[in-house]
Amino acid sequence: MLQLYKGTTRLYSRVLSRQFSNTCLLLNEKKEDINKSNYGQFTKQEFENARTIIKEQIARLESEIKGESNIRSKLGSMPQFPSPSKSTARKVDTLTDLFAQTIQLTGPIPLSAYMRQCLTHSEMGYYTTRDPLDLRGGDFITSPEISSVFGEMLGVWYFTVWQSQGSPGKIRFVEFGPGRGTLMYDTLRTFNRFIAKASTPVDIEITMIEASDVLRREQWKLLCDEKHEFETTTEGFNKSTTQWGNAIKWVYTEKDIVDDEATANYIIAHEFFDALPIKSFTKTEAGWRELMVEHTPTVTNTQPKLATTEPVEKNDLFETEFHLTVSQKETPSSMIPALSPRYRDLAQGSRIEICPDAELFLMKMIQLLKPKLGAVMIMDYGVVDSIPENSLRGIYKHKFVSPFIKPGEVDLSADVDFDNLVNISKQASQGKIINYGPVDQGDWLHNIGVGYRIDQLIKQNESNPDVQDKIYGAYRRLTDKDQMGGVYKFLTLMPEGSEKPIGF
Known part of the structure; x- marks a missing residue:
């Protein structure tokens, strides 16, 4: 037990030290921002308020970790955690095992940590171990899969x-x-066809940011042909050549992109932001408290709010051992809503969802834009003129299920906060990036001319009514307001000085 205590205190010391170092670094960066006036709306008073809140929070964390008494005096009287089992130790064969043992040891875990492991765990994650869009065993279908x-x-x-x-x-x-x-296949096929007609020489390179080896192989099969091998570079990336002769490269993260000033980057993010881990908070009398993932067998979860044809009480996939619980104390993440003016006036009892990763990825996308060159297109489902509240959902075999059932086997997603993306782009670029939208998917497609293309395809298949029905059905599904046309939004970011793009 003494050795366990020493290991635990060393762990807590490292955690506290890292937390303090990261906080100081953040404060110094913010101070530099003030001195350089990088963010026009970030005042010295706001900096001082933030520093005060962070210092107070660190002091509370220090006090809680150190405690008020000598823990050694309780050796022998306090139970060890987790209690040693007389049988052989439990093996961690699934994420359910991993989460159950982690929560038993440390207590409830942040929702973002739960989601990150469920989706991207190297051996048991949803996206890293399967093809979620497989026509036979997949769990959902996206707009590009519905119609080319x-x-x-x-x-x-x-x-x-x-x-x-x-x-x-x-x-x-x-x-x-x-x-x-x-989506890349249909986009490239069309783009290359227009380039050929324009007779303008252009060097086209493709970069796919994909962590799943399973999906990389599927992408290569679709975009390339057999004479172009799927090679591995000395850096550990993959490369090949598309069937249109474009160089293509696969990287694991956006940090692996090697950019240069001569390249115009055209960025695509379709149903990307909705799959990023989120944090959930509720405003209590004592302030903002984070919702954590707890492990309690046979809890009926009512997290999903989207319509489902099956009553929740009759669906076994809503019966789960994991569920959300409100943290009794402040967590380090509690400062996120506490420092934001956007959430300051929300009433007690309000619940919000925040995606910290969204800012990191959006900032990278913005960095890839050059003066008057490049564009970012974000296509996703989410909310405009409001704040996501309780949108976390699980999707399994084309049905909505609890996001806490079958960890690692269920797709998890949440509504994208489009207002936040717009605010981030404005603050980060100091007005050098212009946003257009968000607009409804159906409106964008119609503005581009999807109606003319559908009419053309229907006329080309006059001899086949079944094909015509499929074409028209896909068109309605993509554009109708009560289907994808009204739920999905299009948002583009372009460098200052670019012409207003069509579709918006």
């Missing part, structure tokens, strides 16, 4: 942007979370 027209419209859009920016001779398409590669 979706990707065609994006290809048309990028071609018009390329022309409006002076037809740069070197461009790179970068896709964050490319799925099976269907």
